[in-house]
Amino acid sequence: MTLTIPDDVRAKAEVYVGDAAGKEKTRLLLEETGLPSGLLPLQDIIECGYVEETGFVWLKQKKKVDHYFAKAGRHVSYAAEVSAIADKGRLKKITGVKAKELLIWVTLHEICLDDPPTGKLVCKAIGGLSRSFPVEAFVAEAPPPPPNNPAAATADTTNNTQQATNGEVPKKETTNTEQQADDDKEESAAAAIDGIDEKMKEMNKENVVQAEAVPLAAKN
Incomplete structure (x- = not known):
């Protein structure tokens, strides 16, 4: 009807x-x-x-x-x-x-x-x-609660998958402690390189002095 x-x-x-x-x-x-x-x-x-x-x-x-x-x-x-x-x-x-x-x-x-x-x-x-x-x-049953922030989780998974497909390694987020440790390593490496440079300069000076001393000894 x-x-x-x-x-x-x-x-x-x-x-x-x-x-x-x-x-x-x-x-x-x-x-x-x-x-x-x-x-x-x-x-x-x-x-x-x-x-x-x-x-x-x-x-x-x-x-x-x-x-x-x-x-x-x-x-x-x-x-x-x-x-x-x-x-x-x-x-x-x-x-x-x-x-x-x-x-x-x-x-x-x-x-x-x-x-x-x-x-x-x-x-x-x-x-x-x-x-x-x-x-x-x-009484109608309540719908199940949505998963915690599914959009963000999906976006992260998709981004990591895309980077892996392109041959890229996904970037890892670092904490303040990890960042400080990295900075300390860089400073230590820089100091070691400076020390090597100074040592090389001293060795070069010694070689120059020895080279100059050889002709004088020959004249005598």
């Missing part, structure tokens, strides 16, 4: 286009109503609309999504078009959502928190059937 949004309803609505914007609005809406964050696990959202005045919300995705809530042990099917009236702790007048009960799919028309709160979420189907599940069974 195609979900048609009347022009007067659309005119009053906040409309979000695209998967990222649709998912963010869905997350915020569930948070504002106090419902668990993973209750509407839609994918490839095309459009999300919300009328704050009435609580009417609609969601359009590229194709239907079948999701298995492992902690609740239930398969739930979300049609390509889903709508509901969002209220505090409740989604009512739902369209496009079915849950598998034993071997049959039943159409859900309301999902709500127990009142007074008991930590349970009640799913009500057309025909009077209802089931209660722990709220945490419908």
